Amino acid sequence: MSDGSRDDEPYDYVIVGGGTAGCVLAARLSEDPDCRVCVVEDGPSDVGDERVLRLRNWINLLETEYDYGYTTVEQPRGNSHIVHSRARVLGGCSSHNTLISFVPFPQDLREWVELGAEGWDPETVLPYRARLQNTIQPVAEKDRNAIAHDFVTAAVDTLDVPVVDDFNAHPFTDGAGFFSLAYDPATGHRSSASVAYLHPVLTRPNLTLKLESRAYRLMRAGDGRLTRVLVRGADGTDVTVRAERELLLCAGAVDTPRLLMLSGIGPAGHLREVGVDVLADVPGVGENLLDHPESVIVWETGPLPPNSAMDSDAGLFVRRDPREPGPDLMFHFYQVPFTANTERLGYPTPPHGVCMTPNIPKSRSRGRIWLRGPDPGTQPALDFRYFTDPEGHDERTVVDGLRIAREVAATGPLRDWLVREVAPGPGLTTDEELSEYGRRAAHTVYHPAGTCRMGADGDPLAVLDPQLRLRGERGVRVVDASVFPTLPTVNPMVTVLLAAERAVDLITGRAAPQRGGAGADGPPGSHRTPGTPGTPGTHGTEGTPGTQGMER
Numbered sequence: 001m002s003d004g005s006r007d008d009e010p011y012d013y014v015i016v017g018g019g020t021a022g023c024v025l026a027a028r029l030s031e032d033p034d035c036r037v038c039v040v041e042d043g044p045s046d047v048g049d050e051r052v053l054r055l056r057n058w059i060n061l062l063e064t065e066y067d068y069g070y071t072t073v074e075q076p077r078g079n080s081h082i083v084h085s086r087a088r089v090l091g092g093c094s095s096h097n098t099l100i101s102f103v104p105f106p107q108d109l110r111e112w113v114e115l116g117a118e119g120w121d122p123e124t125v126l127p128y129r130a131r132l133q134n135t136i137q138p139v140a141e142k143d144r145n146a147i148a149h150d151f152v153t154a155a156v157d158t159l160d161v162p163v164v165d166d167f168n169a170h171p172f173t174d175g176a177g178f179f180s181l182a183y184d185p186a187t188g189h190r191s192s193a194s195v196a197y198l199h200p201v202l203t204r205p206n207l208t209l210k211l212e213s214r215a216y217r218l219m220r221a222g223d224g225r226l227t228r229v230l231v232r233g234a235d236g237t238d239v240t241v242r243a244e245r246e247l248l249l250c251a252g253a254v255d256t257p258r259l260l261m262l263s264g265i266g267p268a269g270h271l272r273e274v275g276v277d278v279l280a281d282v283p284g285v286g287e288n289l290l291d292h293p294e295s296v297i298v299w300e301t302g303p304l305p306p307n308s309a310m311d312s313d314a315g316l317f318v319r320r321d322p323r324e325p326g327p328d329l330m331f332h333f334y335q336v337p338f339t340a341n342t343e344r345l346g347y348p349t350p351p352h353g354v355c356m357t358p359n360i361p362k363s364r365s366r367g368r369i370w371l372r373g374p375d376p377g378t379q380p381a382l383d384f385r386y387f388t389d390p391e392g393h394d395e396r397t398v399v400d401g402l403r404i405a406r407e408v409a410a411t412g413p414l415r416d417w418l419v420r421e422v423a424p425g426p427g428l429t430t431d432e433e434l435s436e437y438g439r440r441a442a443h444t445v446y447h448p449a450g451t452c453r454m455g456a457d458g459d460p461l462a463v464l465d466p467q468l469r470l471r472g473e474r475g476v477r478v479v480d481a482s483v484f485p486t487l488p489t490v491n492p493m494v495t496v497l498l499a500a501e502r503a504v505d506l507i508t509g510r511a512a513p514q515r516g517g518a519g520a521d522g523p524p525g526s527h528r529t530p531g532t533p534g535t536p537g538t539h540g541t542e543g544t545p546g547t548q549g550m551e552r
């Protein structure tokens, strides 16, 4: 071959990225024994890896070999020092995140339809809940820390919001409670996309995993379809992997647009500027970078009880503007001091502490990803443009959040645990002071999305059609968080899982679950499709999770 790579055997579907969405596609598409499925995953396996499987260890995976650890370009109105963790391991971010699991609100999906994503209405999408294989349930009683209980009580009393026993029972506008998590309380193990979907089917002979194999350029086949991908293995050798039906890009909201642009598919002017030959001018690739930004307020405490599922088990939703259909401010309550950003600003880290992280569910600032050059090994530039919305909505939300957090902290029984406010400290009180602190100490909730969004015909920045097909090309779709036109109000992982389940039907032509049927009302993961593997972490009908079928 002219590019020096060797040809691999052909597959029906090649999935680039064995992450949250990629695992769903791999498991579902390989249910048909005649369908050859290959997953190209840059990271290692999570099978048997306790560091990854143990949910509470999530924080120790950040900025390790399992993490791409992207940095950002300077954020004049925000924090320029945030490390944007993105997982590099089978299961993707569902293998190193906190697995907080929220079904998206109907209004979030209606917003997608208004933006041209026809067919993604709540009546069509929400019934896919019944197909989710992850075990999702509210934090188990034994994992509920007394201080988190008291946070919930204080929040409810201060703000006159309801206690929410199950955030997925039905849509809500405000409330406080323990989150639902995709985990097994008995073992503390994840019910990640990998554990729930892939582990039970690893012995399928028609499923090949190419691990520690990085895709770095898409290529056309002889018929002009974009169904080939150049992949570099851990030993440095290149192989061309070929899809006879479709190439499915699931590398996530940073790496999918990066891969497209490295392949010459993106804004033509930008690609020429950085020395990449243009294959197709698709102006929207890398645009519409979304996130849920948050800030942080930290208190010192005495030693706390040890029990927890993952140290951020409870939260609070507030609707400040009654005209909004849902919450417009959210808080995670951490029973550890999360001080990565406050320490840099000179604040001390107490030996024991808690924090609240007010975040912006519907952030209005929009960013962009671009290439710094043609070398696949060079990190792309991420510019979230935090706190740049002209209305000042994002800045206002953080200021309100810091004030509301203080009100909750001043209320018993939470108040009785707290020794002092460490950051920003009680001396900062004006809007200006809280805004300056809130933005400089800001962090990400790790929810980048939107960089290859779907949209209607005639929308010049829509990268995909509502069937998730790359506009103007044949043979390739995108299925991951980059397809979102907007972020859901809530944490997005379940939305990624639902999108992947729906993508399977779009790809195969299989019927969607009945609109408004069984899955529309029940909790996610509570139903199992006949014939699907059993409880995650146990052995499915197709054998023990192992390493057969894997290549390195």
Ligand SMILES: Cc1cc2nc3c(=O)[nH]c(=O)nc-3n(C[C@H](O)[C@H](O)[C@H](O)COP(=O)(O)OP(=O)(O)OC[C@H]3O[C@@H](n4cnc5c(N)ncnc54)[C@H](O)[C@@H]3O)c2cc1C
Pocket (backbone or CB within 6 Å): 016, 017, 018, 019, 020, 021, 022, 040, 041, 042, 043, 085, 086, 087, 088, 089, 090, 091, 092, 093, 094, 096, 097, 098, 099, 100, 101, 102, 213, 214, 215, 216, 250, 251, 252, 253, 255, 256, 259, 445, 446, 447, 448, 479, 480, 481, 482, 490, 491, 492, 493, 494, 496
């Ligand atoms: C620390 C952290 C905590 C989070 N907590 C939560 C939470 O509690 N709840 C929630 O709802 N959301 C949470 N999120 C967000 C959520 O996990 C993600 O939005 C979601 O998992 C993204 O899924 P994805 O399929 O788009 O991408 P990913 O799951 O990131 O999958 C992408 C995969 O592609 C692979 N890959 C990348 N580039 C290449 C390449 N060139 N070749 C081959 N493979 C490649 C990666 O290794 C990865 O496995 C969190 C995220 C992080 C990082």
